[in-house]
Amino acid sequence: MSKKACLILCIILAVVVIGEAIVFTCILNEKKNLPKDATLIINNEHIFTDYVRVRYYKASLYADLPLTEILKCCDMNVEWLNDNTAEITYKDKTYILNYAEVSIIEEGRDNDNLILPLPCGYRVHKILRRELILDSNTINGFLFWLNVEMKIDIDYDSSLVTVTCGN
Numbered sequence: 150m151s152k153k154a155c156l157i158l159c160i161i162l163a164v165v166v167i168g169e170a171i172v173f174t175c176i177l178n179e180k181k182n183l184p185k186d187a188t189l190i191i192n193n194e195h196i197f198t199d200y201v202r203v204r205y206y207k208a209s210l211y212a213d214l215p216l217t218e219i220l221k222c223c224d225m226n227v228e229w230l231n232d233n234t235a236e237i238t239y240k241d242k243t244y245i246l247n248y249a250e251v252s253i254i255e256e257g258r259d260n261d262n263l264i265l266p267l268p269c270g271y272r273v274h275k276i277l278r279r280e281l282i283l284d285s286n287t288i289n290g291f292l293f294w295l296n297v298e299m300k301i302d303i304d305y306d307s308s309l310v311t312v313t314c315g316n
Contacts, residue, residue: 184202184213185204185308186202187202187203187310188201188309188310189201189214189218190312191313192314194222196218198280199277200213200215201215201310203305210305211303212285212301213275214285214288214312215280216280216283217235217246217281218280219288219314220237222312222314223314224239224314225238226238226239233247233249234246234248242255242256244256246281251264264290264291265290285301285310288301289301297314298315
């Protein structure tokens with residue numbers, strides 16, 4: 150076999166190997182983009198809930214989490230007024246959670262919704278039996294606005310979300 154034929158064969162073989170590697174990588178990345186069920190730990194306590202998911206979106210890792218469960222574990226009082234409305238009390242302030250509008254408004258203030266997604270963020274919301282499921286970044290933004298120290302660690306590979314509140 151001539152050097153030229155050998156070089157062409159090596160190039161073809163390299164293209165095939167690289168192509169297979171790219172396809173394999175795309176399949177792995179596509180699987181990582183799929184949401185998957187996860188376990189939720191808040192302040193070292195396993196929280197039993199029907200709906201916790203982890204997912205990638207535009208190379209960022211997110212979790213879909215139960216908002217009121219997290220609020221309760223961050224020393225907030227959540228009192229249900231009816232199936233669509235809850236009153237949240239924290240540090241002498243009252244907030245109204247409204248499922249129909251997917252909003253939290255500070256009582257006595259204008260209609261400034263405090264649970265908006267961050268710019269270029271990923272917005273998830275779902276309502277399950279008196280629980281509002283929101284994405285981790287929206288929850289982080291709301292609690293940051295309230296000056297609540299909180300950290301959300303998301304491990305996609307082990308399907309684990311750990312939330313630590315401290316204030």
